[in-house]
């Protein structure tokens with residue numbers, strides 16, 4: 001594991017499925033192509049999902065439901081966001097929607113052609129609808145949401161026939177890691193609620 005991974009919450013596992021950061025490859029985005037005579041992307045989907053997980057941790061640290069998202073264009077992360085419903089007292093302040101709302105400032109257009117979103121949980125109907133309307137190319141999500149997921153699990157907003165645009169979906173990437181963060185968050189919330197109810201204050 002290189003020192004470049006030191007700020008990542010979820011360093012890649014070694015092995016055929018994990019992305020291993022190569023410290024000798026400059027900024028890590030592309031190899032030097034010495035072997036095959038051309039540039040080749042080194043960063044796989046796992047890399048961007050780990051960045052989204054880092055954003056989700058920001059939400060968890062602030063007491064928000066831990067959902068994080070990043071936007072990627074041409075291999076570069078161009079924006080990051082996380083759930084801020086409680087902070088902003090705004091039911092629409094989901095990670096993906098805030099990300100989409102911020103992107104026109106980055107790319108200068110409401111049409112987000114060629115942009116992929118990586119998010120730790122399957123988008124809800126609102127966020128999936130925003131992805132369709134803004135023409136997001138692909139959404140890669142971690143944890144499936146059987147109750148409200150609108151990227152193919154409970155609803156299929158991203159692939160609904162007749163929509164002006166369909167969003168390509170990659171489901172369940174690093175699902176265990178994404179789910180673990182979610183479960184840990186709600187375990188802590190429940191434990192705190194129990195402590196509050198019983199009046200128990202743990203020793204410092």
Ligand SMILES: [Zn+2]
Pocket residue numbers: 094095096097123124125126127128
């Ligand atoms: Zn949403």
